[in-house]
Amino acid sequence: MLRLPAFEFHQPSTLEEAFALLGSAAPSVRLVAGGTDLWPNMKRRHQKAETVVSLMKIDELRGIQTTNGNGNGPSLSIGAITLLDDIVRSSEVRERFPALSRATASISSPPLRNMATLGGNLCLDTRCTYYNQTEEWRRSIDYCLKEEGTVCWVAPGSPTCWAHSASDTAPMLAAIEATVVLQSPGELREISVSELFHNDGIEYLTIQPGEVLTRIDLPGSSSAKHCRTAFWKLRRRGSIDFAVLSVAVALWLDGAGTVEKANIVLGAVASRPLAVPNAARALVGQKPNIGAVRNAARAARRAATPMDNTDFKTQWRGLMVERYAEAAMCEAMDLPHQLPSPPHV
Numbered sequence: 258m259l260r261l262p263a264f265e266f267h268q269p270s271t272l273e274e275a276f277a278l279l280g281s282a283a284p285s286v287r288l289v290a291g292g293t294d295l296w297p298n299m300k301r302r303h304q305k306a307e308t309v310v311s312l313m314k315i316d317e318l319r320g321i322q323t324t325n326g327n328g329n330g331p332s333l334s335i336g337a338i339t340l341l342d343d344i345v346r347s348s349e350v351r352e353r354f355p356a357l358s359r360a361t362a363s364i365s366s367p368p369l370r371n372m373a374t375l376g377g378n379l380c381l382d383t384r385c386t387y388y389n390q391t392e393e394w395r396r397s398i399d400y401c402l403k404e405e406g407t408v409c410w411v412a413p414g415s416p417t418c419w420a421h422s423a424s425d426t427a428p429m430l431a432a433i434e435a436t437v438v439l440q441s442p443g444e445l446r447e448i449s450v451s452e453l454f455h456n457d458g459i460e461y462l463t464i465q466p467g468e469v470l471t472r473i474d475l476p477g478s479s480s481a482k483h484c485r486t487a488f489w490k491l492r493r494r495g496s497i498d499f500a501v502l503s504v505a506v507a508l509w510l511d512g513a514g515t516v517e518k519a520n521i522v523l524g525a526v527a528s529r530p531l532a533v534p535n536a537a538r539a540l541v542g543q544k545p546n547i548g549a550v551r552n553a554a555r556a557a558r559r560a561a562t563p564m565d566n567t568d569f570k571t572q573w574r575g576l577m578v579e580r581y582a583e584a585a586m587c588e589a590m591d592l593p594h595q596l597p598s599p600p601h602v
């Protein structure tokens with residue numbers, strides 16, 4: 258059995274207390290929310306901390322609220338420690354942001370979604386076959402760049418780590434142009450979900466030391482009234498497994514049914530959710546038609562470079578980028594598609 262190392266554990270009930278703990282215990286301090294990513298990582302000695310500060314007793318970080326939006330209808334504000342299961346059960350999220358509801362419902366299994374939070378899902382560590390192993394396994398082949406080593410086993414000549422972003426909500430939130438609020442003592446930053454990530458398997462977040470992700474805001478202009486969305490996910494089994502590929506699509510059509518704006522974002526093929534502007538451009542100015550979708554799907558395939566760091570052969574995953582992108586865009590455009598729909602949980 259893998260055991261956690263010894264560490265100091267704090268459960269503050271206000272953000273101010275959390276900030277004080279983060280400041281006093283830096284640099285060997287980590288935040289935890291549901292712990293479904295951090296605890297296994299600490300057990301396998303990937304991530305280390307002398308002090309862990311839990312956010313789960315800070316009530317102001319929990320809940321789903323409707324807030325005043327602009328002319329496009331109200332926004333939805335989701336506190337960072339809101340459980341994934343509460344998001345899946347929310348009829349407001351399901352009706353107004355159906356593809357986000359589907360992406361959230363696709364995460365792991367019901368027990369995990371009852372522990373895990375949306376903030377934790379966005380900040381999820383990047384993944385790689387050579388990294389998500391026990392300490393003994395990693396030591397036996399020698400550690401890699403991401404943790405204590407000097408070489409990348411996926412691309413031995415590479416000076417950077419190619420571990421992939423495995424969060425399912427991140428590509429969907431990026432596609433619908435959600436924003437996150439990052440707070441530190443006396444400061445508050447609001448950035449887009451896209452800006453939350455670096456394309457680097459080690460330094461994958463742009464969060465600064467001492468900052469806490471407190472809220473995720475979904476704009477009214479991306480709700481189902483204004484925007485058509487789809488989320489498709491490829492994995493070996495229909496549940497529990499992480500994505501080896503996901504495709505998030507958001508389309509805004511004008512009154513005549515022509516695409517005015519599009520966002521296509523891929524998950525699990527880079528160290529961050531990968532936006533594909535060339536795919537989006539292939540759809541803009543078009544009425545729903547399979548020719549435009551196929552052009553966009555080919556652009557998505559060209560942009561994605563799946564690495565040999567997760568399940569399935571890389572070449573096949575590359576092929577699947579095109580097939581899944583095509584199916585997701587067809588779904589968002591109400592066009593028939595050939596792949597069976599992913600299971601709706």
Ligand SMILES: Cc1cc2nc3c(=O)[nH]c(=O)nc-3n(C[C@H](O)[C@H](O)[C@H](O)COP(=O)(O)OP(=O)(O)OC[C@H]3O[C@@H](n4cnc5c(N)ncnc54)[C@H](O)[C@@H]3O)c2cc1C
Binds near residue numbers: 288291294378382
């Ligand atoms: C068997 C299994 C299957 C899984 N399948 C999936 C899957 O299909 N899709 C998927 O996306 N994920 C999956 N996960 C990963 C993980 O469980 C989820 O991503 C979950 O949402 C993480 O949330 P958490 O609250 O438990 O995060 P935690 O483990 O508490 O935290 C994760 C990281 O985020 C940081 N953090 C947490 N909250 C904040 C905050 N508010 N501000 C700043 N930093 C913060 C922590 O310091 C930590 O580094 C799986 C995990 C397991 C064990």
Ligand code: SF4
Binds near residue numbers: 403409419
């Ligand atoms: S991509 Fe390379 S450096 Fe990064 S975790 Fe995998 S083996 Fe390690």
